Amino acid sequence: MSKYEIPDEIPAFGHYLEKINNQDCNFEYCEVMHAPFPIKILRWNMTDFGHVNWVHRRCYHHCKVLVHTGRVTLLEYGVNQFFFLKLPIWFNTVMYHEIKTPNYIRHLSSSPLGGYTYTEMKMEEYIKNNKVWTRIDHIYKMRASKFIHPFLRWFIRRWTDVLWKEDYAMLERRNKVLNLGFKDHPEDTVVRAHDGFG
């Protein structure tokens, strides 16, 4: 079974984020997106960390898998916080990424200024004009001073816009090539430690 094929039955591990109290969050923002692709294409994109280094260079300096086990991945991201000013300044953050169910991915990222950002992605397939579409609810939660809430909303909107445009072209092509019968190059069955990307 490929790593992109996730069975409906989820083993009883990987629910660690429930132990983290996010009730202290005083900021919540939800971005809803609709994509003309099945969930498996979106999930492939959300669990493919390698492409971040190449496709999302505007928002990320790098993405490194530190530890990967089952549905849980610990990542180090170099985040271009000032992407909207096109300044080459980036900060290291650590992200705990978890696939809770095949339709629900969530992560917890440290912020360079302290605190955490709790993110949830809920996906739901539906049929529109005889085509499979997916609705994605991207929910951001964090604790921050009320004075900067309007800025955070603006920042997340811009951030999502940039990433979504870059990902959309990728998703569209991935969907097309798979529908044409393209088969991925096989993966090695030996799991190795990740030592960064070349």
Added chain:
Amino acid sequence: MKIILSVNELKKIKKYCEWFGDQEVLLLYTEEGVRAYSGMCPHQGGPLGEGYFNGKSILCPWHGCGFNAINGKCISYGACLNLSGEMILTPFPFIVKNGDIYVEI
């Protein structure tokens, strides 16, 4: 056999990529002449036609897999992890006749 474009045009633009039905043809003007490959990266189907090409090698813009443009062999894995065996670009048979490139699709 389908005519794609002339060698002189390819020499100017260095790389050319186009879909013909289900097939995506990538033409490269390398240091050793014309080469025709599938435009889908063998890793996950990335758009090689949008990748960086320097006359010797081409990089896939999705994960940074690098391929030797002359023989199609993978020369760097970029951000691809845990791949088994050797990756190689899928070549398309082609001929150059009267300065035009004909590819068998």
